[in-house]
Each structure stands twice: as C-alpha cells, then as structure tokens.
Amino acid sequence: xxxxxxxxxxxIGNTDLTPSESENNLKNTMVEKGTNLLKMMEIxxxxxxxxxxxxxxxxxETYTVYLIETRPVDAASEGTNPVPDSLWRRYxxxxxxxxYLLVTYPFLVVPPLPEKRAEFVWHKLxxxxxxxxxxxxxxxxxxxxxxxxxxxxxxxxxxxxYSFLTEENGWKETVxxxxxxxxxxxRLKALNATFRVKNPDKRFAEMKHYGDELQxxxxxxxxxxxxxxxxxxxxxxxxxxxxxxxxxxxAIEKEMGDGLQSAGHHMDxxxxxxxxxxxxxxxxxxxxxxxxxxxxxxxxVCRKHELTQYELEMAxxxxxxxxxxxxxxxTGMIRTxxxxxxxxxxxxxxxPEQREAKLKMLETQIEEGKEMVKERNAECEEFVKSAWVxxxxxxxxxxxxxxxxxxxxxxxxxxxxxxxxxxxxxxKECFSKM
Amino acid sequence: xxxxAPRSLAxxxxxxxxxxxxxxxxxxxxxxxxxxxxxDLILPNxxxxxxxSPASSSSLLNRLHLDDDLDGETRDLFVTVDDPxxxxxxxxxxxxYRVCTKTSRTEFDLPEYSVRRRYQDFDWLRNKLEESQPTHLIPPLPEKFVMKGVxxxxxxxxxxxxxxxxxxxLKRVADHPVLSFNEHFNAFLSxxxxxxxxxLALLTKMGESVKFVTGxxxxxxxxxxxxxxxxxxxxxxxxxxxxxRIAQRIIKEQSEFLMELREYGPxxxxxxxxxEDLHDPLEGVSGCVSNCSSALEELTxxxxxxxxxxxxxxxxxxxxxxxxxxxxxxxxxxxxxxxxAVVFREDKKTPVPTDVEKCQDRVECFNADLKADWxxxxxxxxxxxxxxxxxxxxxxxxxxxxxxxxxxxxxxLLQDKQEAEGETS
Numbered sequence: 081x082x083x084x085x086x087x088x089x090x091x092i093g094n095t096d097l098t099p100s101e102s103e104n105n106l107k108n109t110m111v112e113k114g115t116n117l118l119k120m121m122e123i124x125x126x127x128x129x130x131x132x133x134x135x136x137x138x139x140x141e142t143y144t145v146y147l148i149e150t151r152p153v154d155a156a157s158e159g160t161n162p163v164p165d166s167l168w169r170r171y172x173x174x175x176x177x178x179x180y181l182l183v184t185y186p187f188l189v190v191p192p193l194p195e196k197r198a199e200f201v202w203h204k205l206x207x208x209x210x211x212x213x214x215x216x217x218x219x220x221x222x223x224x225x226x227x228x229x230x231x232x233x234x235x236x237x238x239x240x241x242y243s244f245l246t247e248e249n250g251w252k253e254t255v256x257x258x259x260x261x262x263x264x265x266x267r268l269k270a271l272n273a274t275f276r277v278k279n280p281d282k283r284f285a286e287m288k289h290y291g292d293e294l295q296x297x298x299x300x301x302x303x304x305x306x307x308x309x310x311x312x313x314x315x316x317x318x319x320x321x322x323x324x325x326x327x328x329x330x331a332i333e334k335e336m337g338d339g340l341q342s343a344g345h346h347m348d349x350x351x352x353x354x355x356x357x358x359x360x361x362x363x364x365x366x367x368x369x370x371x372x373x374x375x376x377x378x379x380x381v382c383r384k385h386e387l388t389q390y391e392l393e394m395a396x397x398x399x400x401x402x403x404x405x406x407x408x409x410x411t412g413m414i415r416t417x418x419x420x421x422x423x424x425x426x427x428x429x430x431x432p433e434q435r436e437a438k439l440k441m442l443e444t445q446i447e448e449g450k451e452m453v454k455e456r457n458a459e460c461e462e463f464v465k466s467a468w469v470x471x472x473x474x475x476x477x478x479x480x481x482x483x484x485x486x487x488x489x490x491x492x493x494x495x496x497x498x499x500x501x502x503x504x505x506x507x508k509e510c511f512s513k514m
Numbered sequence: 515x516x517x518x519a520p521r522s523l524a525x526x527x528x529x530x531x532x533x534x535x536x537x538x539x540x541x542x543x544x545x546x547x548x549x550x551x552x553x554d555l556i557l558p559n560x561x562x563x564x565x566x567s568p569a570s571s572s573s574l575l576n577r578l579h580l581d582d583d584l585d586g587e588t589r590d591l592f593v594t595v596d597d598p599x600x601x602x603x604x605x606x607x608x609x610x611y612r613v614c615t616k617t618s619r620t621e622f623d624l625p626e627y628s629v630r631r632r633y634q635d636f637d638w639l640r641n642k643l644e645e646s647q648p649t650h651l652i653p654p655l656p657e658k659f660v661m662k663g664v665x666x667x668x669x670x671x672x673x674x675x676x677x678x679x680x681x682x683x684l685k686r687v688a689d690h691p692v693l694s695f696n697e698h699f700n701a702f703l704s705x706x707x708x709x710x711x712x713x714l715a716l717l718t719k720m721g722e723s724v725k726f727v728t729g730x731x732x733x734x735x736x737x738x739x740x741x742x743x744x745x746x747x748x749x750x751x752x753x754x755x756x757x758x759r760i761a762q763r764i765i766k767e768q769s770e771f772l773m774e775l776r777e778y779g780p781x782x783x784x785x786x787x788x789x790e791d792l793h794d795p796l797e798g799v800s801g802c803v804s805n806c807s808s809a810l811e812e813l814t815x816x817x818x819x820x821x822x823x824x825x826x827x828x829x830x831x832x833x834x835x836x837x838x839x840x841x842x843x844x845x846x847x848x849x850x851x852x853x854x855a856v857v858f859r860e861d862k863k864t865p866v867p868t869d870v871e872k873c874q875d876r877v878e879c880f881n882a883d884l885k886a887d888w889x890x891x892x893x894x895x896x897x898x899x900x901x902x903x904x905x906x907x908x909x910x911x912x913x914x915x916x917x918x919x920x921x922x923x924x925x926x927l928l929q930d931k932q933e934a935e936g937e938t939s
Binding site: 290293294297298300301304305307308311312314315318319321322325328329332335336339343479482483486487489490491493494497498500501504505507508511512514 | 746749750753756757760763764767768770771773774775777778781782784785788791792795796799802896899900903904907908910911913914915917918921922924925928929
C-alpha cells in the first residue's frame with residue numbers, strides 16, 4: 081500500500097513533500113518514456129504465503145500469494161532503511177498483467193512468466209503446485225519477470241505495470257477498463273488463424289523458424305536432463321547402502337573395524353550430497369525454461385507481423401480490384417467477371433445515369449481504399465521498425481543470458497566434481513587405515 | 515584338545531624344519547599401508563611398471579602381491595601369469611596363458627621357466643593341492659563354468675579378468691610356506707608338457723601319510739578358536755553378498771545414467787547448429803558432456819572387471835575354507851571316537867594303540883596347519899580388501915578428476931567471447 085508509512089519513504093532529493101505529492105512525483109517520473117524503472121526503484125518478490133478463500137463458484141480453495149516489495153533506489157544509498165512498500169498478488173494477477181502487455185504491445189517480445197504447472201520433473205521433484213520448493217522457485221521466477229519488465233525500455237514505463245506494483249486494490253478493475261479484453265480476443269483469433277502471406281519480411285520468417293527450433297531443442301534438452309537427474313540421484317543414493325553394510329561389517333572385524341566404520345560415514349555423506357547438487361541444477365533448468373517460453377513470445381511477434389502484412393496485402397488487393405472495376409466501367413470493357421456485369425449483359429445495358437452513380441460510388445470506395453492501404457502500410461512499417469528493434473535487443477539479451485547460464489552450469493559441475501573428489505579421498509584415507 | 519607342539523609335519527614338503535619359515539610365524543605385524551614409494555618399479559619378469567597415478571600403484575601392488583610375512587629380500591620364488599593367446603583347433607578353441615617363474619630354490623632345476631597353461635591345467639593343480647594338502651587352505655580359482663551366450667569367453671574383458679584371477683591364485687600359492695613346495699606346483703611351473711597322470715604316481719608316494727579317511731564319525735564340539743572361525747565365516751559371507759549386490763546396483767544405475775548422458779550431449783550440438791554467438795559455447799558443453807560420458811564408461815568397466823570378480827573370489831575362498839573346517843571336524847571326530855572306544859575297552863594301564871596315536875597326530879597337525887593358514891588368510895583378507903576398497907576409491911577419484919578437467923577447460927572458452935565482445939563494444 082503506497083499510503084502506509086509513506087512518511088518514512090525517502091523521495092529522490094526532496095524529503096519535505098507530502099505523501100500524495102511524493103506519490104505524484106514518482107508517478108510522473110515513471111511515465112517518462114524510455115526510462116528504466118529499475119533505475120528509480122527496487123523491486124522484489126520477497127515472500128510467498130498460503131491463503132484460503134472462496135472462489136468464484138463459492139467453493140473453498142487454497143492458493144498462494146506473493147509479496148511484492150518496492151523501494152526507491154536512493155533510499156538504501158542514503159543510509160536510511162525505510163520500510164518498503166508492499167502488496168500481495170496471486171499468480172492469476174500476474175497472468176492478467178502479462179496478457180494486458182501482450183495485447184497492448186504486440187510488437188514487443190514480452191518476458192514470460194514462470195510455468196503454471198511443474199513440467200519436466202524428475203521423479204523426486206514434486207509436480208505439486210503447493211510444494212514449498214516449487215513455490216520458492218516460482219517466487220524467484222515471478223521476481224525475474226518483474227525485473228525483466230521493469231528493465232525493458234518500453235514496458236517499464238507502462239502505467240498498468242506501475243500500478244500493479246503499487247496499487248493493491250482496484251488494480252484489476254483498472255486493467256479491465258482499458259478495454260484490452262476485446263483486443264485480446266481478436267488477437268487470439270488472429271494468432272490461431274491460418275492465412276498465407278504473399279510477401280513476408282524474410283527476417284521475420286527466419287525469426288519465426290528460429291523460435292520454432294529453439295523451442296524444440298530446449299524442450300528436448302529439459303526432458304533428457306530430467307531423466308539424467310533421476311539416474312544420477314539413483315547412483316548417489318545406492319552408495320548410502322555401503323554406509324550401512326560397512327557399519328555392520330566393522331562390528332565383526334578387529335583391526336579393520338575403525339577404517340570401515342569411518343569410511344561408511346563418508347559413503348553416507350556422499351549419498352546425501354546429491355540433494356543439493358540437483359537443487360542447484362533446477363536453477364539451470366529454470367533459466368532454460370525462461371527461454372523456452374521466450375521462444376513462444378518471439379513467435380507471437382512474428383505471427384503478428386504476418387497478420388499486419390496480410391491485412392496490408394488484403395487492403396492492397398481490394399484497392400486494385402476496385403480500380404479495375406472503375407476502369408472497366410469507364411471504358412466499357414469487361415475484364416473482370418462480376419455478377420452485375422453479367423446481369424447487365426443479359427438484361428441490357430445500364431442507363432448513363434446508373435453508370436454515373438456507380439462510378440461515383442467506386443471513386444469513393446477507391447479513395448477510402450487508398451486511405452486504408454496508406455494506413456495499413458504505415459502500420460506495417462511501424463510494426464516492422466519497432467518489432468525489429470526489440471528483436472535485436474532480445475537477441476543480444478538471449479546470447480548474453482544463455483552464455484551466463486552455461487557458465488554457471490559449468491561452475492556447478494566443477495563444484496560437484498570437487499565435492500566428489502573430496503569425499504572419495506576421505507573414504508580412501510579410511511580404507512588405507514583398515 | 516589343544517594343538518600340540520609343532521613337529522616335523524609330513525605335509526611340509528621335503529625341506530627340513532630349520533630351513534623353513536615356521537607356519538605360525540604368519541601372524542606378523544601388519545604391513546604398512548600399500549603405497550609404492552619407489553617410482554621405478556619393475557615387475558619380476560622385467561617389464562617396467564607405470565606408476566604415474568596412485569591407482570596404478572595399487573594395481574602394481576596387486577601384481578606383486580607383497581606378503582606381510584616375507585619381505586622382498588627373503589622371497590625366492592616369483593610367478594606371473596600373462597600373455598593370453600587364443601588356440602584354434604578342429605576339436606576346440608581355448609585360451610592359454612604364459613606362466614613365468616623366477617626362482618633361486620634348489621627344488622627347481624632351472625632359475626627361470628616359461629610355460630603355457632590353460633584353465634584346465636590350473637583346475638588340475640588346485641585339485642591336486644586340495645588332495646595332497648588337505649589341512650591347508652587352498653586359494654580359489656575364478657569360476658570354471660560360464661554360461662555360453664551370456665558371457666563371451668573370448669572377449670578381452672573376460673580373458674583379462676580371468677588372467678588377473680589366475681595370476682593371483684599362483685601368487686598366493688607361491689607365497690604359501692608349505693604349498694609353494696608342493697610337487698604338483700613345481701611340475702605345473704616347470705614341466706614342458708603337463709602330464710596330468712604323472713601326478714598320480716607322486717601322490718601314491720606321499721599319499722599314505724596325508725590321505726585322511728573322512729568317514730561319517732559323529733561330529734564333536736569344535737574347539738573355541740575353530741568355532742570362532744566358523745562363526746566369523748558365517749557372518750562374513752552375507753556381508754560379501756550384500757556388497758556384491760550394492761556394487762552391481764551401482765554399476766547398473768551408472769550405466770543407465772551413461773545412456774542418458776549419451777543422449778544429452780548431442781542435443782547441445784544440434785542446438786549450436788542454428789546459433790551464431792552461442793555456437794562455440796554450446797559445442798563446448800556438448801564436448802564436455804561427451805568427455806564425462808567416456809570417463810563414466812571407464813569407471814563402470816573397471817568396477818565390473820576389477821571389483822566384482824575379487825568379491826566373488828572371496829565367496830569361493832570362504833566356501834572352500836568351510837569345507838576344510840568340516841574336514842578338520844571329521845579328523846577330530848575320528849580321533850575322539852577311537853579314543854573313547856579304547857578307554858572304554860581297556861584299563862588305563864595299557865598304552866594307547868598306535869592307531870589312536872596316529873589319529874592324535876593328525877588332529878594336532880591339522881589344527882596347527884589350519885591355525886597358521888587362518889592367520890595368514892586373515893592378514894591377506896585385510897590387505898586384499900584394503901586394496902580393493904582403496905582401488906574403488908581411486909577409480910572414482912579418477913573419474914571425477916577427468917570430469918573436473920573437462921569442465922575447467924571449458925570455462926575460458928565460454929568466457930572468451932565475452933572478453934572479445936568487451937573489447938569491440
């Protein structure tokens with residue numbers, strides 16, 4: 081809630097403003113286009129909590145809410161540590177926000193949300209949405225989503241996004257008031273429709289193909305990785321059995337007993353170490369998943385381009401046919417088949433007055449058509465320009481992020497190997513004392 | 515019935531007692547942990563040994579089979595089994611192994627021998643040893659029968675595993691202060707052609723004094739120390755079984771993990787094929803996973819070839835030991851039965867018949883031999899398992915070291931482009 085404890089909030093540069101004034105200040109600064117919100121404000125999804133309540137059909141349901149905390153950036157640097165603003169949101173509200181952004185900015189690659197249901201799980205990992213590990217990973221994913229949006233040059237200045245972060249009550253109504261739902265429906269229809277574009281922009285066609293390939297390869301990677309994780313779990317855990325049998329065996333030995341017993345402890349430690357290893361690997365899987373879903377967002381942009389291109393082509397075709405009709409009418413030569421033309425042939429020529437009226441109507445239509453084509457053309461060009469800028473930005477982000485992900489994966493593997501070497505060296509020492 | 519003072523034992527071979535190491539001297543202080551400090555180790559047959567890694571040092575130890583009651587200097591008999599070769603004839607196909615001997619013992623005509631023997635010959639030797647030295651623990655041979663169709667008797671892995679086991683068998687015999695002087699052993703090592711009927715003649719010469727009649731006498735209470743041996747063996751056997759099962763399970767899980775890795779790596783490769791900037795990093799990861807896969811394959815193969823067979827050998831060893839214990843029980847039973855019969859029949863003044871005296875001798879000899887062999891066995895067992903488990907640890911360490919090297923070498927490759935990008939931007 082923006083009002084609670086707002087006296088404690090340090091506003092950039094000026095601490096004498098009243099709460100409402102400071103709020104306006106922040107809001108106005110936010111609206112400035114091209115500003116990265118994160119330069120002004122710290123955002124985090126700090127906690128997750130279980131709630132129970134009645135749902136739309138008046139049934140009891142349990143759901144999780146996430147605490148979004150925001151704090152002006154300068155507050156920390158000034159030494160004071162004010163209580164951050166915070167509010168609770170559930171996953172469905174995040175979904176609503178994203179849908180709004182998708183519809184409002186169809187030319188942008190909108191950051192994805194973490195998965196709704198756990199997929200690509202290996203057997204020990206729970207597929208239950210209520211599982212604390214899943215909730216924790218989701219919390220991280222939601223924070224990541226907010227940070228991505230807040231650092232996007234265009235999305236960060238969106239008002240609805242800002243109020244998502246700062247206005248607990250009434251936000252939903254505000255979103256619906258924008259009327260984006262209507263656009264959402266037509267967008268969905270468009271995305272699912274099949275149509276053929278005559279002159280698609282090559283770059284977008286390639287991007288769409290890339291999106292398809294990326295999605296396919298990451299899915300495969302996640303699937304195999306999950307299976308491998310399962311197996312690795314088995315390998316480590318079976319070693320725990322050595323711990324037990326060494327312990328039992330040491331009981332019937334004299335000199336060998338101590339060495340065996342302590343070696344057994346190391347085998348137990350080895351078996352236990354796999355839980356942390358695989359927990360860390362889940363972070364890597366989450367990073368891959370983000371780009372799996374990003375691929376979808378990328379494809380949506382390419383699809384949207386196809387749609388705008390298609391509509392332009394339709395308008396152009398329509399204009400051409402109208403122009404042709406006018407020409408035929410003017411010269412009397414019939415080149416295109418039309419029912420009207422046929423009937424006039426069958427039932428006799430029109431009167432000059434009739435022809436005049438028709439011509440006039442066509443002229444109007446042609447003028448309208450020209451406007452339409454101009455409009456659609458501009459739309460197309462505008463779309464291509466904006467979308468391509470964002471796609472380039474996305475490409476760079478993707479290359480950077482995935483490279484980082486691979487580096488941290490390699491580091492994880494190195495850490496795992498070092499731990500393995502240490503445990504087995506410890507065990508070896510015990511064995512050598514047998 | 516306690517073991518009497520050691521005398522000139524009929525089963526000790528032709529050496530006089532002064533020249534031999536006393537069997538009871540087998541209980542020496544433990545050998546210091548097997549770590550070959552000398553880097554320039556050479557096998558008795560002259561080939562140098564690679565000691566570049568700790569794991570190969572312990573395998574060296576395996577081959578030399580240093581014994582704790584005979585240090586390097588007093589050893590005068592060295593035996594190795596190597597160079598397996600396949601022989602194909604119209605009748606059958608089989609493998610022979612070269613058996614090399616180097617010795618300064620006068621029981622041998624020459625200081626060096628090199629003969630070829632097949633598994634059958636080892637089996638013959640073992641049977642002969644069991645017959646002629648029934649009071650001693652004879653080391654086990656690798657399993658005789660292998661299911662055709664399940665195991666390839668001529669695969670490199672199988673032959674190598676068998677060779678190692680046969681080598682160990684001969685070394686254990688060679689290290690034994692009594693068995694190593696056995697006539698059949700001598701013939702096995704030195705005869706050009708092993709005429710297996712020759713053994714029969716030798717046996718009848720020595721036979722009388724050593725052939726025991728084991729015929730259904732009512733078993734008596736075992737003396738405490740032999741009862742303890744039996745109890746230990748009964749407790750130890752299931753532990754071995756459990757360890758065997760665990761090892762097999764681990765190998766299985768590792769193999770299945772390996773299968774997934776072999777699918778996992780190539781996915782990075784196919785991903786790299788449609789990336790530009792990310793092409794090299796992704797290829798690098800693919801290569802890394804591939805290296806780890808190879809390392810894992812080596813680990814599972816090594817465990818299959820080196821670890822499991824040794825466990826199984828000990829199971830066989832224990833089986834034959836239990837049999838020797840039973841034989842001892844029978845000898846004791848025979849003696850006590852005859853003694854009781856004599857005591858009941860006559861009055862205490864008449865001397866004990868020689869028949870009963872002979873039985874007493876037999877019991878005392880058996881007990882002494884067995885006790886000595888048991889102590890030696892315990893020491894060997896300790897060394898063998900120390901080596902086995904240390905070897906297992908080594909193999910795992912090597913596996914992780916290989917993987918570590920692969921991933922560490924990848925990091926600069928992954929970070930490289932970033933530095934280059936930093937320079938150009």
